Amino acid sequence: MAAHPLPLPGRAAPTPRRSPWEIQKAVVFALFIRELRARIEGRWLGLLWTVAEPVAHLSIIMTLFIAVRHVVRPGIDAALFLATGLVPFFLFRNISLRNADSVRQNFGLFSYRQVKPFDTLLSRTLVEVALSSLAYTVVLAALGWWGIDVWPARPLELLAASSVLIALGFGLGLTLMVACTERPRIRTMVGLAFVPLYLLSGVMFPLNGVPREWLDWLLLNPLVHLVDLMRQGFAAGYPPLPGAGLAYPTGWALGLLALGLCLYRVERRRLIAST
């Protein structure tokens, strides 16, 4: 045992004055690493699962389709059709639901005054995007190895649709996060709502066979637009769904972001205050 006290670390002092931007950058980066570690490093299964979930869905549904010899849609391969629907949908679901939980699950962290709820949202979104990109890469590489043309035909449109999807998920997650602090049951209801949303977003089956008057209703769901736009981005010969466009989901994303930011601004003190 040391007889003398341990020498204190010298430069570990917090730098005297950091700009808000520097602090936020440091906090989001630190949270990103922490989230990633908590999700993955603890168990390799965690990483495996993020990649395996879309792959598992894909293979089950593929088997079904092959069994019934169902032609999905001209102009796009069935497997690519599914992959381009499933991965973005899971990304959207994970961003919004995991962000909705972020305050509750990170409450201990707000004891460090630098950490604000918004930082946990940003870092969780970054983690989800990173993991999703990994899953996408693995799935597409596998499909490419099978001889399917997976190279995006219109990469910029694909990127635009993906950005809107991420913004939409973030906006929904932000709104839910604030709303669930006061009313925790909203979280359960939204979790349940994701099951019908999964079926109604054109993730698994094409919507072009749906009668026009029903399609108008389905098109109220911004995910239908985004999923279809992403498929157009991948396959050049993919016939677009009539009525699908970027403007409508962008409106949703901006609306939810604005709503979420307003709620956050109003409730920002109460989110981390003890009640």
Added chain:
Amino acid sequence: MIELRKLTKSYATRQGRRYVFRDLDFRFPDGVSIGLMGGNGAGKSTLLRLIGGIDMPDSGAVLTDARISWPVGLSSGFQRDLSARENVEFVCRIHGATGASLRETVAYVRAFADIGSWFDLPMSTYSKGMRARVAFGLSMAFEFDYYLIDEAMAVGDPQFRRKSREAFAQRMGGAHMILVSHNVADIREYCDAVVLLEAGRATLYEDIEAGLAAYEGSDGPPLRTRRRGRLVADDPAARREARERRQALLRTERDREPPAP
């Protein structure tokens, strides 16, 4: 400088809203360590959290230009699935310590906590004492102007308690503390002034003894004079001895330390 401006904090209860502070204006004296005292429920811990910026007032503000620590020895910020090393790295990063200074801090906390290879195992496997050792070491690894301490000064076995005190004495060379305690001996040993919270008001006593007398007179819990292990209590000689020991420790530390580059 730490100043409270029109500070209001309330909690919603089933019997309506309970105000801890209502439009509290107060200025803490500069350059001294402060003992924050008051009966249970007087709002000591709440005020400490408000000063630390980890709880928000209903209205009003805490104004400060000092660097204020998180509550010393706090372990609620630890992620249990991660190891102590990873948790320490996280705290380093949010405080802007990266690269060499991050490694230095991690090494310090590791040496301070002295829990061997447990340091790299998930914190969910730790005992309460091990967690406390890491938490205390982490608090000591960073330099602040004010350290916030809520009660728990002494954790762990006697050896660790001694080490904690030494580290603390080192830190107190350039810093001060705001100590919430019912323990008269701790207040006497560490603090230069007493702030007594009572019925939503704060009163400053520059003279510790006057503050303690007022605290004893208030409707607080019975006074506790015995600290675990050692009895300093009301004996002025023992008090003087404790103070001298603390200062001697500081002096040796100053002599030993090479001049800053």
